[in-house]
Amino acid sequence: MKYTDYYAVLGVPRDAPEEDIKKAYRRLARQYHPDVSKDPEGERKFKEVAEAWATLRDPEKRAAYDQLGVHRAGEEFQPPPGWGSRHGDAGRGGGGPSFEDIDLSDLFADLARGRAAGAGQGGGGSRPIRGEDYEVSAQISLEDAFAGALVELDLAIPEYGADGRMLRRSRSFKARIPKGATDGQRLRLPGKGGKGWNGGPDGDLYLHITLRPHPLFRADGHDLYFDLPVAPWEAALGASVEVPTLAGPVKLRVPPGAHAGRRLRLAGRGLPTPRGGAGDLYAIVQVAMPTVLDAREKELFEQLAAASHFDPRSHFGSTGRSS
Amino acid sequence: MKLEYTEVHWIEEQSAYSLRELAEAARLPEQELHELVELGVLQPLTPPSAVADPAAEPRFAAQCLVTIRTVRRLREDLELDTHGVSVALALLERIEGLERQLRRLSAQLPALPED
Numbered sequence: 001m002k003y004t005d006y007y008a009v010l011g012v013p014r015d016a017p018e019e020d021i022k023k024a025y026r027r028l029a030r031q032y033h034p035d036v037s038k039d040p041e042g043e044r045k046f047k048e049v050a051e052a053w054a055t056l057r058d059p060e061k062r063a064a065y066d067q068l069g070v071h072r073a074g075e076e077f078q079p080p081p082g083w084g085s086r087h088g089d090a091g092r093g094g095g096g097p098s099f100e101d102i103d104l105s106d107l108f109a110d111l112a113r114g115r116a117a118g119a120g121q122g123g124g125g126s127r128p129i130r131g132e133d134y135e136v137s138a139q140i141s142l143e144d145a146f147a148g149a150l151v152e153l154d155l156a157i158p159e160y161g162a163d164g165r166m167l168r169r170s171r172s173f174k175a176r177i178p179k180g181a182t183d184g185q186r187l188r189l190p191g192k193g194g195k196g197w198n199g200g201p202d203g204d205l206y207l208h209i210t211l212r213p214h215p216l217f218r219a220d221g222h223d224l225y226f227d228l229p230v231a232p233w234e235a236a237l238g239a240s241v242e243v244p245t246l247a248g249p250v251k252l253r254v255p256p257g258a259h260a261g262r263r264l265r266l267a268g269r270g271l272p273t274p275r276g277g278a279g280d281l282y283a284i285v286q287v288a289m290p291t292v293l294d295a296r297e298k299e300l301f302e303q304l305a306a307a308s309h310f311d312p313r314s315h316f317g318s319t320g321r322s323s
Numbered sequence: 324m325k326l327e328y329t330e331v332h333w334i335e336e337q338s339a340y341s342l343r344e345l346a347e348a349a350r351l352p353e354q355e356l357h358e359l360v361e362l363g364v365l366q367p368l369t370p371p372s373a374v375a376d377p378a379a380e381p382r383f384a385a386q387c388l389v390t391i392r393t394v395r396r397l398r399e400d401l402e403l404d405t406h407g408v409s410v411a412l413a414l415l416e417r418i419e420g421l422e423r424q425l426r427r428l429s430a431q432l433p434a435l436p437e438d
Contacts (some may be wrong), residue, residue, distance in 0.1 A: 035393060035415060036401075050400060064339055113345050130350060133392070183426070186389060207394075220430035227433050261433065 131203030132194035224278025
């Protein structure tokens with residue numbers, strides 16, 4: 001088992017009074033709590049902080065933690081023999097305990113559970129308890145959201161072995177993300193969370209879907225947007241152009257006089273919705289300019305400038321006229 | 324390590340829950356959920372004023388489970404009381420709304436040319 005220095009995590013000295021530990025926890029929780037913070041590392045940092053707080057806030061657990069001695073953070077160590085039995089860890093099956101596949105936090109959660117079971121004399125201890133729910137994020141591509149995808153999830157979920165000891169078991173399973181998932185969607189995987197106790201049902205796993213940014217398409221719910229660059233003469237005269245969609249290229253008619261920023265809708269070519277419909281795909285017209293004009297092009301533009309009465313700045317009044 | 328296939332449920336598509344079923348799924352006492360309903364944190368699918376039968380049990384969307392999970396996190400991790408939680412949730416909802424709007428606008432805006 002790897003050692004975690006809970007005092008260092010909270011940034012307090014080992015002899016800090018309870019009040020200082022509480023203040024340190026509150027300050028860090030405000031900073032890193034995933035509901036409050038936008039720090040991409042917030043969730044991981046908060047987990048560490050919460051784990052330290054859960055142990056140090058409880059005088060009994062804090063005393064047990066202090067007995068583990070001082071180690072370097074991340075150092076492999078074993079709790080001293082008999083550790084835990086003095087702290088209400090009653091009624092455990094025989095056999096040498098293994099501390100290899102658990103975290104320090106599991107050890108303390110286990111300690112609390114042992115204590116509760118011991119105090120309850122079987123009364124509270126045998127009540128069926130539903131397993132814990134977990135939430136994980138899965139990032140999928142737009143192509144996956146369009147066609148549906150099989151994602152592989154690897155989770156380390158704490159479980160209780162036959163002897164009542166806690167162990168962290170790696171579980172890997174495949175979940176089919178159905179067509180129609182989009183950014184921010186949550187899916188529920190029943191019974192894939194923590195194991196229930198005393199015949200209680202297993203918890204659920206919540207899957208939080210996010211979309212990986214796509215080089216061409218931008219998603220808004222089930223609608224998709226992309227930029228459609230057109231030449232000035234295509235914008236003026238109209239054109240039939242080939243445009244990409246998630247199902248392959250299609251022909252799109254650009255109407256004559258299409259101004260920049262105009263949205264051309266391709267109905268039903270967005271992401272499918274769970275109920276069998278589909279969002280729309282929008283092409284946003286952008287008038288692209290050739291950066292270099294050859295002599296002939298330049299001549300034609302000059303002729304156009306001389307012949308045209310078009311004034312794009314008429315609404316400025318007389319101040320905007322080109323002279 | 325074994326590989327298993329699993330079924331996936333859309334949260335929106337699941338049937339509505341009664342308050343008792345919600346309490347069971349969220350592992351919170353029903354009384355606490357009543358409080359959340361009174362504060363407007365949890366809203367029944369049909370507003371009480373529009374329910375014809377006053378004895379009918381109010382039903383809640385499955386999405387409420389996500390809200391309740393947030394309530395639990397805020398209360399346990401940040402030690403907020405129910406009133407504090409309801410204020411924090413209202414602010415979180417506003418932020419989510421603004422972020423949705425921002426996402427929508429940036430999806431619709433043409434990408435800026437690289438100069």
